[in-house]
Amino acid sequence: MASEVVGKAPGRLSILGALTFAVASLPLYAVDVAMLIYLPPHLSGHLGVPLSVVGGAWATVRLLDIFVDPVLGVVMDATRSRFGRYRPWMVAGVPILMAATWMLFFAKPGVGGLYLVGWLLALYLGRSILHLAHPAWAATLAKSYNERSRLYGIMAAVGVASALMVLSLPVINAALHGPDSRNIELMGWFVIGLAPVMVGLAVWRTGERISPSTHAGGPNLTDYLRLLTKPDLVRLYLSHIALTLGPGWMTALYIFFTRDYKGLSASQASILLLVYTVAGLFGAPMTAHLATKIGKHRTLMAATTAYALGLGTIMITPYGSVWGAVPTMLWCGFMALGFELSIRSMLADVADEVRLEQGRERLSLIYALNTLSVKIAAALAIGITFPLLDRLGYVAKAGAKNTPEAISALGLVFVSGPIFFVLVGGACVLGWKMTAERHAKVREELDRLDVLAGLGEPDVEPHVGLAAPNR
Numbered sequence: 001m002a003s004e005v006v007g008k009a010p011g012r013l014s015i016l017g018a019l020t021f022a023v024a025s026l027p028l029y030a031v032d033v034a035m036l037i038y039l040p041p042h043l044s045g046h047l048g049v050p051l052s053v054v055g056g057a058w059a060t061v062r063l064l065d066i067f068v069d070p071v072l073g074v075v076m077d078a079t080r081s082r083f084g085r086y087r088p089w090m091v092a093g094v095p096i097l098m099a100a101t102w103m104l105f106f107a108k109p110g111v112g113g114l115y116l117v118g119w120l121l122a123l124y125l126g127r128s129i130l131h132l133a134h135p136a137w138a139a140t141l142a143k144s145y146n147e148r149s150r151l152y153g154i155m156a157a158v159g160v161a162s163a164l165m166v167l168s169l170p171v172i173n174a175a176l177h178g179p180d181s182r183n184i185e186l187m188g189w190f191v192i193g194l195a196p197v198m199v200g201l202a203v204w205r206t207g208e209r210i211s212p213s214t215h216a217g218g219p220n221l222t223d224y225l226r227l228l229t230k231p232d233l234v235r236l237y238l239s240h241i242a243l244t245l246g247p248g249w250m251t252a253l254y255i256f257f258t259r260d261y262k263g264l265s266a267s268q269a270s271i272l273l274l275v276y277t278v279a280g281l282f283g284a285p286m287t288a289h290l291a292t293k294i295g296k297h298r299t300l301m302a303a304t305t306a307y308a309l310g311l312g313t314i315m316i317t318p319y320g321s322v323w324g325a326v327p328t329m330l331w332c333g334f335m336a337l338g339f340e341l342s343i344r345s346m347l348a349d350v351a352d353e354v355r356l357e358q359g360r361e362r363l364s365l366i367y368a369l370n371t372l373s374v375k376i377a378a379a380l381a382i383g384i385t386f387p388l389l390d391r392l393g394y395v396a397k398a399g400a401k402n403t404p405e406a407i408s409a410l411g412l413v414f415v416s417g418p419i420f421f422v423l424v425g426g427a428c429v430l431g432w433k434m435t436a437e438r439h440a441k442v443r444e445e446l447d448r449l450d451v452l453a454g455l456g457e458p459d460v461e462p463h464v465g466l467a468a469p470n471r
Helices: 015-022 025-045 051-064 066-080 087-107 112-141 145-175 180-205 221-229 231-261 266-294 296-316 322-358 363-391 404-427 435-454
Strands: none
Touching: 015 112, 015 145, 015 180, 025 087, 025 112, 025 145, 025 180, 025 231, 025 363, 051 322, 051 435, 066 112, 087 112, 112 145, 112 221, 112 322, 112 363, 145 180, 145 266, 145 322, 145 435, 180 221, 221 231, 221 363, 231 266, 231 322, 231 363, 231 404, 231 435, 266 296, 266 322, 266 363, 296 322, 296 404, 322 363, 322 435, 363 404, 404 435
């Protein structure tokens, strides 16, 4: 069976082909939602791990993990096999993700900081492999400026569907009168069951093309350093840090905020997250479409501004009212999917320019450096907010009696950080130059060089590369 990416200029993936590829996002988004929203409060609220220990463990893991993504990026870019460049890595990441999910999501009371650090490192390693390989692979399947918006939009929509399924689990658990402590276990089973099936399907059914190199020689440290100083990449990294830190800040405090500031139960808080997520199902394709009309950077700035304005209204919604918070969650959920979608697609466009300048594929490394920036931001989100609440006198343990001052501090911390950082993230792409016209010229030159290089590296067929590669 011929791959949809055979030839010098891969064609447009069909909707079915794009969805088949995108389903590999399902376990990634599922574990992200569960880990960032539910796991930290579960560890502190149900297992009794102190807030400072949970926050310290997350921050420590990010520091220890800081060099993992760049190393993975370099190795991925250098990978050559009959199975492709990215597909072997997708397969390798699954068992690591599954094992770490089991050890963290099914942990028993009495776990300490070292246990958390060790298994968080394993979990983030599995996530790093999959989070690097999948979007980098996508960039090789969708070559044009607008086609990338389309494919990344589909991937984002699939991820939203996954988040929607995860967020429905606490609602189902509550309907069955299960304890709140069971929510994280249900999410663990969801990730463990989904990962091998969805990643396996994408790897089995999607072909791959390895871009040729036009520059001889081995890895060049100077080329790598240029990726850290190239203005367009620096702006995107800084933007993604801010756009991760803002919502991540809010996510880390969401359970505490809805429970103690808004007076909502765990199932009610999950319903609002479902609303937020459902809105993203509509927001992702609309954002992708808008990017093809006004440009990715303008779309990003519009989404961040609208998100920040909408989030401020959460403070005036009625206490104990789910319906009162629905408009805010709909608005913010609709806008939020545009953040990562735009950044990923813009990174792929700049990566084409880097390949033209350096004569080598640096796509994996560029995504690795971006993922590294995201990890730093995510670590700061928990590493700052949890100790900060501790210092302000807030007690996270379920059933604890907090003072009015501590509750007020919780609300202020919850909303101020995300608004500030999201606006900063949008401001980072003011005056962006990599437009559709400029990218088209870059792609035209790359296609010309690929023709001169022959077919370069082989295409890799679907069915896990068992068919002979095309040349």
